[in-house]
Amino acid sequence: MTRYDPISVLATLAADRPRGVALGLTALALLGGVTAAGTVAAQSDAPTVRVGGATVAPDGTVTVGVVLTDAPDGLSGYYLDLSVSDPETAHIDSAGYPDAFGLTTDPAIADDGASVTLEAADVEGAVEPRASNVTLATVELAGVAPGETELVVEPRQFDADDGSALDPATRAGVVTVTGGDTAGSAGAGTTDTAAAAAASTATADAAESAGNPGGDTTATAAPLPAVLAFVAVGLLAALALVRRP
Template structure:
């Protein structure tokens, strides 16, 4: 065996452990990457809202490793007396959607949509599923949770996204505002009534003036009938005086 052959074998032997180390490291990295890609979550980006006001809250799927065929979600607020759901809207990328269903007390909302045209491809991130409206009712805090979910990847495989409750803070107190408004209402009614009475009094005075004007002419003179009565009375008085001895 020549010296060149020995050097070639030794070189291949020296490189072999490095290749094994690289394969081991790659084998340890791939499961971590796969786990990160296959661990989607539903994020509800709520914040704060004033009592009596409405805010738009995005509902986001953080990742879709295998794409997204469609979903059905039910969201809930823990205390509808603090905040409640209104309406909701869907992004245009969903080819088929169902009108949002809101419970009578505004405590839950059900959303459903399907990606018919494959707009949401495998590997997509931060996919907005819908935007819901939250209306503040009274000052305080309430939690928004995903009560139930059914998410399907392309091909129909079920996806089980992680869910985390989020807190909505409501500032102000709509009840106090309504009380304040009701306290000012009687004053407004009284003012209106006073105005009506003033108008009525004015109407009565105007009616009296009209009646007075109807007794006299427009120029202040008596009507002809009263003039004749006065003349006849004066004539009778004169005749009686003339007949006295």
């Protein structure tokens, strides 16, 4: 593995002020980029309640999942509302819970199928800390007329295993009702399942990579921000000394 010698770098660049200024500014820019990238990555990893999307034909039905992407401290229970932005395009027909939730309330579906309220508790501790892609419920929708409608989720209450509140972000799903092609209903469920499987695989790969301290990526990437910071600060100090009479 290549080792950096910040002292030699500073000595070389201090003798060449224009080059030192340019590289110092570049190092600061790179350091800012690394920091910003880390912030964005941390934000993207925040727990999110995601609703699946699908395609369905008029008079057909399709099932989508409501998924919690991450449960850092487990999940003891939840309470949420799911609504269809345009029930004249598609409406909620039914809903159900996975077996992991031992205590549930009957889904409360509005008369026009525009919304449903879901509530469940994990009494057996099936959703453990650091679980990912946790299916909270499945919702069956019926196509009515060609067009698109959003499935918007509103978390009312989410509790972790230790009793603390969880405030997840949300991501709506889109249901497209085709112009009468009944094949759309059959393909929609497959597409949604494949997307969930891909997300699960990506999460597993990321976890495996994070748990491998001997990997090349971890070894070379970890010291980079510190080296950039050291070089940038040192360059500025060296250039200040050169300017002194």
